[in-house]
Amino acid sequence: MKKTLQINIGHRLFNIDDDAYQKLETYLESLRVYFGSGLETDEIINDIEDRIADLLTEMKQQSATSVSISDIESIIDTMGTPQDLYAEETGETGNELPTPTKPKKLHRIVQGGILGGVCNGIADYFNIDVSIVRLVLVLLVLGSWGSLIILYVLLWIILPVGDYSPINSPRKKLYRDTDNALVGGVLAGIAQYFDYSPRTTRLIFLIPFGIILLTALSGGPFSVFNALFSAGFLGSVLATEIVVYLILWATVPAAISATDKMDMKGEPVNIESIKSQVHSSKSSANTRRQQNITTQSANTGCGRILRIVFFGMLAIGVLLFMLGAFSSASILMGLGLDLNTIKDFVFANNSSSLWMNIIIICFILAPILTLAYLFSKRGPSKSLVVKNIGLAAIITWIIALVGSASMAGLLMRDFRAQVSKKQNLNLPTASDTLYIKYLEKQEYEIDYSAGLQDYIFQKNNDLYLYSVTQFSTSDSPDNEFHATIKKTTNGKDVAACENRIDNMNFKHKIVGDTLFISRFISISKPEVYRGQRISLDIALPEGKSLVKPEELGNVDININHGMHRYHQSGSYHHMDDDDDDEVI
Amino acid sequence: MRKGTLEYCVLAVLHEQESYPSEIIAKLKEQDLIVIEGTLYPILNRLKKSDFVTYRWQESTEGPPRKYFKITKTGTQALKEIHQAWQKYYTAVNTITQNTLH
16 A cells, blocks of 8 residues: 655656655756756756656556556656766767767867966966956956967957867866855865865954954054055065955855756766755755754854954955056156156157056056956856957057057157257356355255155156266366266157257256256256266366265166165265365 | 758758647657757757747637747858758768778
C-alpha cells in the first residue's frame, strides 16, 4: 500500500505516489537552483512544468494508475538533470570530436567580455581569472593617466576574435559573494577565492583606516585631518583600496545560480553538489527568517557599523581621488602653479586656453564615466542610456588623450627656435669696487623649499619671471668694468623670437659705482611665456672687486623641469666688512 | 559544433509554423536533433530575450491554454543570416570531405 497525493502541475491534476512526489519536487528544485533565482527562471520552470504535464498526460492515457517513481525517473531522463543540461550548455560531453592539442593562441573573446574581450582573451590564454586581468588593466590605465588605454585599443585592433580554448582545466572563479555581502560582496568573494573567512579579508581591508583612526584619536580634536593628510602613504593606500573595490564591484559578476556558487568555491558541478547547495540555501533561508523575527541582526550592530565605515571610506576615497586629479592636472603643466592665473601666459590665444580647460575636465570625467558605464552595464536592461554612457566615456578619453597630445605638440612647436640678444653696458671706473644691487627695496628671501611661486607670479596684467638665471664673470680686456646682459627666448621662428625679446621688460640702472638690476623680467598680455630668460656677465678688470647679492648666480632655475637647484660655488670668498654680500 | 545549431533549428521550426514547446520537441525528435528536452527551454528564453521570438497564450481543446511561440521580424532576419552562413559552412565541409574520403 502506498500513500497517494493529488498535485496540480501545468494546470492539470494528477494522482501521484508520495515517493514519486518527493522525487519530482527535488528535481524541480534542483532545476530552479541550476537556473538561478529570477523572473526568467520562473518562466523556464513553468514551461518545463507544462511539458512534464504533457508527458504525464501521454503516459496516463494508457493506464489509469497513479504516477509512480519510475514514471518520474523516465521524465527526468527525458528532460535532463541539471548535470546533463550543464554538459549540454558547455559542450563538455564525451561524444565530442576529439580535438588535437594545438598551441594556444592569444585571441579576443567577445562572448563574456565587457568591451572588446581583450582581457577575457588574456585571461583564457594564461588560464587565470578574468577579473584579475581587468583589475590590473584598470590600475595601469588609471596610474598612467589614461595613456595606457592605447595598449588596450592596440590589442583590440591587433588580436583576432576567437573562442575559449577547450583544454582549460576547471578552476575557481572570482565571484562577488552576495549571500555573505555587507556592501557589494567583493571582500566575501575574495575570501571564497582564497579560502579565507570573510572576516579576515574585511579586517585586512580596514587596517589602514584603523591606523589613521588610532593616530587621530590619540591626538587633539583637529587631528583627524592632520592624520589623514600627513599620513599621505596610508591615505593613498586607502584611496587605492577604495578604487580597487569599486573596480571589482563593477567588473566581477555576482554569484547568482548554483553553478556560479560552485565555481566560486571550486566545487565540481553535479547533481549531488547542486542538491547540497539547495539544502544549504534552504537552511540558511530558514535561519535568516528566524533571525529576522528575533533581532534583525543584519541591519543592526556590527553589520550597520561596518556599512557606515565603508561608505565613510568611500566618500573620503572619492574626495582624495578628486584632489589627486586636480593637483595632477596642474602638475601636468609642469609649473606646479595655479593653472588659471598662469595659463593665459602659456597659451597664445583664448581658444587654446579654453581647449586646455576642456581637456582637463575630460581627464577628470573619463575615469568617472568609465566606472559609471561598467556599473550600469551590469544591470538587466541594456538601455540606450547605458550605451550612451559608454560612448561618452570613450569620447572623453579620446578628447583627453588626443587633445593633450596635440596641445603638447603645438606648444613644442612654439619652442623650436631660440634667439639671444646681447646688450653691453659700460660701467664707470671711479672706484675699485663695483656693487650690484637689486632694484626692489624689500629684502627678498628665497625659501628653497617653496614651489615656483617665488620665481613666477602674476600681477595685474603682467607675468613676472625670475630674471637672472645665469650669472658669470670674465676678465676685462681693459681697465674698466663691463656688463653684458643677454636676453634669450624661444619661439616658433626667428622673427617671432626677435619680436618677443623686444617685449621683455628688464629694469636696470647705473648709479655711481652701483649697478641696480630687477629681480624679475616682466611680460605683458598678450605676450606669452616661451622660455624668456636673462644671463648677466660682468667683465672684471685686474685688481678690482665686485660685491653682489649672495642670491645672484646661486639659484639655478630650470623652468622646463619645474624644479630648481641651489648650488654654492667654491670660488667666492667673504669680505669682513660686508654682512651678506659676497665679494670677488 | 552542436552549440548554436539547436537555436538555428528552433528558429527554422518556428519560421515554418507557430508552435508550442511540445510541437517543437516532436519535430526536433523526429530528426534526433534533441535528446535532453530540458535544453529547449533556456534556448526559447534566450531567443525571446534577443527579440527573435514572441509568444501568446491560446486556448486548447484538450486541457489548459498553451504557449504558442512565433518568430519575429528580427528573428527571421537572423535566421536568414545563420542560414547563409550554415550553407557556406556545409558546402565547405562537404567539398573537403568528398575530396579526401573518396
